[in-house]
Amino acid sequence: MRKRNQKESLHSKRRTFIKTTFLCSGAAILTGFPLVSYFIAPALKKATGKWVDFGAVEKLTPGSIEMLTYEFMVKDGWMVLPQRGFVxxxxxxxxxxxxxxxxxxxxxCNVIWQEESNQFICPCHSGRFDSNGKPVAGPPTKPLAMLKHKIEQDNLLVYLTF
Ligand code: FES
Known part of the structure; x- marks a missing residue:
């Protein structure tokens, strides 16, 4: 009789263990999936881009560094938002x-070209880059990104990602 009770108790413990494991796994899957997709999905989202026309190349002054501004609309889900900036x-x-x-x-932060020092200056933490985009002072360690561009029908087109 005693042996039988021990055996039943062992079965009961095993059943409880399996039930608990099953419930915990279900809960982990149900809460984990949304959490993982919330944090991982943006990283997996492919960056989209487009060629932006900055106008005639002949308007640019040889030997200079010029700010080229852009503004276009981007569809993000249900919304269409303006995308503004400069290169x-x-x-x-x-x-x-x-x-x-x-x-x-x-x-x-956005860097600004400073003619007097012949450098790009970052106002946020005083980062500085030379005229080739190489970091020369402050916290930045990587050069400014060079953007893909082409000339079509005498206009400068730059590929911008967003
Ligand atoms: S963001 Fe430019 S130096 Fe920190």
């Missing part, structure tokens, strides 16, 4: 063009 175009004397992102590689 920096470096026009060499031989008409060779480099286009830099205005986003500082430290914490993403």
């Amino acid at each position: 920096w175009a470096k026009i060499n004397k031989d008409q060779n063009i480099k286009v830099f992102s205005s986003t500082c590689t430290h914490l993403a």
Whole structure:
């Protein structure tokens, strides 16, 4: 009789253990999936981009670094929102063009070209980049991103991601 009670008790414990494990697994899946998708999905979302026309190349001054501003509308779910910003175009004397992102590689503030110091200056933490976008002072360690660009029908087009 005693042995039988022990056996039943063992079965009962096993059943409780299996039930608890099953319920915990279900709860973990039900709460974990939304949490994981909330944090992971944005990282997996493909960046979209488009070619933006900045107008005639002949308007750019050789030997200068010029701010090129843009504004266009982007559809995000149900909303259509304006996308505004600027990039920096470096026009060499031989008409060779480099286009830099205005986003500082430290914490993403916008850098401004300062003619007097011949550097891009970041107002947030005093980061500085030379005229080729290389970091020369302050916290940034990576160069300014160079943007893909092309010339079509004498206009400068830059590929912007958002
Ligand atoms: S964001 Fe530019 S230096 Fe920090």
